[in-house]
Structures are given as structure tokens and as C-alpha cells.
Amino acid sequence: MKNWITEKHQKESLAALKRLIDIPSVNTADGTSFPPFGKAIEECLTEALTICEELGMTTYHDPAGFYGYADYGQGEELIAVLCHLDVVPAGDLALWETDPFQAVVKEGVMYGRGSQDDKGPTIAALYAFKAVVDSGVAFNKRIRFVFGTDEETLWRCMAHYNLKEEQPTKGFVPDSAFPVTYAEKGLLQAKLIGPGSTAFALACGDAFNVVPGNAQYQGQDAQLVSQKLAELGISQTLTDQTVTVNGKAVHSSAAGQGVNAVNQLATGLVQVHSHPMLQFLAEKVGTETNGFSIFGEVKDEMTGELTFNVATINVTETKSEIELDLRIPVSYPAADLVPLLEKAAAAYGLTYEEFDHVPALYVPKESDLVQTLTTIYQNKTGDQTQPITSGGATYARTMKNMVAFGAHFPDTKSLAHQANEGISITEMVQAMDIYAEAIFQLCCN
Numbered sequence: 525m526k527n528w529i530t531e532k533h534q535k536e537s538l539a540a541l542k543r544l545i546d547i548p549s550v551n552t553a554d555g556t557s558f559p560p561f562g563k564a565i566e567e568c569l570t571e572a573l574t575i576c577e578e579l580g581m582t583t584y585h586d587p588a589g590f591y592g593y594a595d596y597g598q599g600e601e602l603i604a605v606l607c608h609l610d611v612v613p614a615g616d617l618a619l620w621e622t623d624p625f626q627a628v629v630k631e632g633v634m635y636g637r638g639s640q641d642d643k644g645p646t647i648a649a650l651y652a653f654k655a656v657v658d659s660g661v662a663f664n665k666r667i668r669f670v671f672g673t674d675e676e677t678l679w680r681c682m683a684h685y686n687l688k689e690e691q692p693t694k695g696f697v698p699d700s701a702f703p704v705t706y707a708e709k710g711l712l713q714a715k716l717i718g719p720g721s722t723a724f725a726l727a728c729g730d731a732f733n734v735v736p737g738n739a740q741y742q743g744q745d746a747q748l749v750s751q752k753l754a755e756l757g758i759s760q761t762l763t764d765q766t767v768t769v770n771g772k773a774v775h776s777s778a779a780g781q782g783v784n785a786v787n788q789l790a791t792g793l794v795q796v797h798s799h800p801m802l803q804f805l806a807e808k809v810g811t812e813t814n815g816f817s818i819f820g821e822v823k824d825e826m827t828g829e830l831t832f833n834v835a836t837i838n839v840t841e842t843k844s845e846i847e848l849d850l851r852i853p854v855s856y857p858a859a860d861l862v863p864l865l866e867k868a869a870a871a872y873g874l875t876y877e878e879f880d881h882v883p884a885l886y887v888p889k890e891s892d893l894v895q896t897l898t899t900i901y902q903n904k905t906g907d908q909t910q911p912i913t914s915g916g917a918t919y920a921r922t923m924k925n926m927v928a929f930g931a932h933f934p935d936t937k938s939l940a941h942q943a944n945e946g947i948s949i950t951e952m953v954q955a956m957d958i959y960a961e962a963i964f965q966l967c968c969n
């Protein structure tokens with residue numbers, strides 16, 4: 525297989541990536557007015573489409589601001605590459621060694637929020653396309669890059685796209701890992717709501733899809749809370765009247781590899797303040813990340829075990845609320861699990877409210893698409909890793925015949941949603957080369 529990527533493509537792609545990272549495209553609005561997810565996301569969408577125009581594509585910017593796309597080539601069939609431009613918040617700035625929204629290259633790594641998820645892979649796919657165009661081969665199919673703006677929250681962008689726009693024949697999503705992800709767990713995000721408290725207040729956690737890496741408690745009895753936590757062996761610091769529990773933030777889909785600071789805080793705090801929400805967390809969740817005490821064992825051969833993440837907790841005088849993120853094995857319908865969760869919550873006087881549900885993805889391993897992409901990856905890298913399944917949710921499940929394809933390599937540490945997110949330039953260029961071959965085989969053969 526040919527090596528597609530020149531030094532010029534490398535240089536230009538890094539400059540383009542910096543243009544996207546430097547726009548802090550964190551969702552700051554609720555989707556009901558223009559721009560639907562805030563000015564920065566709108567600006568980032570405009571910038572991405574400008575880059576596409578510079579690469580010779582024709583672009584469309586949804587006037588309502590939910591999505592945009594860029595087209596090239598001709599023919600009946602439409603091959604799609606689905607990307608997203610929104611990013612999760614930076615989190616604790618003290619943990620970052622650089623400004624998360626000022627891309628910096630240090631020792632061969634470009635750092636910045638979105639460098640891995642998903643601006644880096646997006647740019648890799650775009651400059652892969654450019655490399656194929658530059659090689660002079662003709663496109664006998666059309667290619668479309670679709671840019672979503674709401675991936676880290678509710679995927680309203682793709683819902684709008686699917687209502688109004690052409691469906692692709694097939695394609696890939698550069699928002700996961702190599703080789704190819706052909707099955708993704710179902711995703712359920714929900715809230716449990718209970719009574720407030722006049723004795724204490726809490727506001728911990730960032731987003732549904734992040735395991736909270738720290739959780740703070742403030743109050744006059746902080747010392748006592750700290751002591752209870754210490755007795756349980758929970759890592760924490762006490763300053764004045766604030767206890768900070770130190771967990772480990774990871775993506776919700778990898779909940780088992782993180783340490784959930786909210787659950788840990790709850791197990792200590794409940795010994796000082798009796799409250800149904802804390803009791804629920806201490807008794808039904810604790811250190812479990814597979815929901816076993818609520819659902820029993822939920823596990824299949826294809827996609828593994830259920831993951832259960834308590835992403836946030838908020839307790840005010842009038843209300844308490846936790847946000848949950850569940851990744852459900854493909855052979856379990858969410859509809860079977862929800863009643864069990866409702867029942868477990870009801871036992872503590874908590875009510876269940878669904879926030880988002882995205883069904884699982886499944887494209888057969890034997891399909892042409894999975895086989896073609898896997899073969900390209902294997903030939904390019906020499907790595908014989910077989911197609912995989914994942915707990916992560918990508919846009920692949922929003923359309924037919926789409927799979928997730930890169931851009932993480934199996935041995936790369938995922939820093940998505942974490943502090944000091946960075947992409948190795950060598951790996952980005954390698955991904956670019958793999959994407960170029962994929963675009964060539966899908967669009968020019």
C-alpha cells in the first residue's frame with residue numbers, strides 16, 4: 525500500500541488542528557435558541573467548514589447551527605465521515621500543564637482539549653482526504669464530512685441532520701479506536717431525583733460521560749466527615765471547612781478503570797448526614813461500577829459488562845439529584861433494565877427520569893465495510909488485532925452501515941475527557957495515512 529501523507533500535509537494538518545483546538549467549543553446553551561450550543565461551537569463549526577473550503581470541498585452550514593457538512597466528488601453513492609467539534613469542559617485547570625484551549629506542541633505531542641476527542645481525528649481524516657485528492661486519483665463516489673456540534677451531550681445535531689439530509693451509503697466515524705468498532709453498547713443516561721436537605725449541600729461532578737475525579741464537601745462538620753472518610757480508607761484532603769475526595773476521572777464507558785469520587789464521598793458523608801440519596805449511593809452503588817446490586821449480572825460475550833457511573837450529585841434545600849450514565853451490553857434491551865433501576869430507586873423514595881437513550885450499534889463483523897477497513901489497518905500497521913466492540917458511543921449508531929474507525933491505536937493511552945489531553949503527532953500522521961487508504965478504497969475504487 526502506498527504512503528499517502530507528505531510533509532506538507534503534516535504541517536498543514538497541525539496548523540488546522542490548532543485552529544480548532546484554540547476555539548473553546550464547550551456546550552454553553554440548551555439548544556433552544558441560536559446558536560443552539562453557544563457561540564464557541566458555532567464559531568468552531570464555521571472554522572471547520574472554512575478549512576474544508578480551503579481543501580476544495582463545497583460546504584453547507586445548517587442555518588439553525590446544529591450541523592454542517594462538506595462534499596467532494598461525484599457519483600450515486602455517498603460515503604460519509606462523521607465527526608464532532610464540541611468538546612467536554614477542561615475540568616480542573618490546576619491539573620493541566622498547558623492552556624487547554626491554546627494548542628501547544630511539546631516533545632512530539634499536540635496538547636489541548638479535543639486533540640484526541642475529536643478534533644485531532646477529524647483533522648486527520650480531512651487531510652487524509654486532501655492527500656487522496658492531491659494524488660490525482662478520481663473520485664467515482666461522493667464523500668461527505670458531517671460535523672456534529674452536540675456529541676458530548678444529546679446528539680441533537682445528528683437528529684437534525686437525519687431529519688433533513690441525505691443518508692450515506694456507508695462510512696466511518698473517526699472517534700474511537702483502531703482497528704474497527706463494529707458493536708457499541710447501548711447508552712442510557714438518567715437522573716434520580718429525591719428530597720432536598722437543609723443540613724448540607726453538594727454540587728459535584730461535571731458531565732454524564734465522565735467519572736467524577738473529585739468531589740467536595742463544605743460545612744462546619746467537615747472535620748468529622750473527613751474522619752469518617754479516613755476510617756473507610758478513602759483518599760481525601762481537608763482544608764478549613766472543605767473536604768476534597770480524590771478519585772480518578774476517566775470516561776464513563778471505562779468506569780471500572782476510574783475511581784468515582786462522588787460515590788466515595790457519599791459512603792463517608794452518609795455516616796454524618798442521613799439522607800436517602802446518600803443511602804442509595806452507599807448501599808446500592810458503593811465501589812461497584814457494573815450496577816450489580818441493582819441489576820444483578822449484566823454481561824455478554826460480544827460487548828462485556830454493563831458500566832454504571834454516577835456522574836454528578838447536586839443537593840440543595842429543595843431537591844437532590846444524581847446523574848447516571850450506563851453503557852449496556854448489546855444483547856440487553858434498556859427497556860428490561862429501567863424497571864429494575866426504578867424499583868431500586870423507589871425503595872429510597874427517589875424517582876427515575878430518563879435523560880437520553882441511544883440504542884446499540886451492530887454491523888456484522890463479516891460485512892464488506894468491516895473487512896475492508898480492518899484489512900487496511902492490518903496492512904498499514906502489521907498489527908493483526910481483530911475488529912472490536914466498545915462501551916463508547918459514537919455517531920456510528922446514528923446511521924446505517926457506519927462503524928467507528930480509529931484514531932486511537934490499541935496501545936495509545938486515551939486521554940479523552942482528561943487533563944492534559946494530547947495527540948502524538950506520529951500517531952496522528954499514521955492515522956491520516958490509514959484514513960487516506962480507506963477514503964481511496966471507499967470512494968475511488
Ligand SMILES: [Zn+2]
Nearest residue numbers: 641642675699
Ligand atoms: Zn468523541
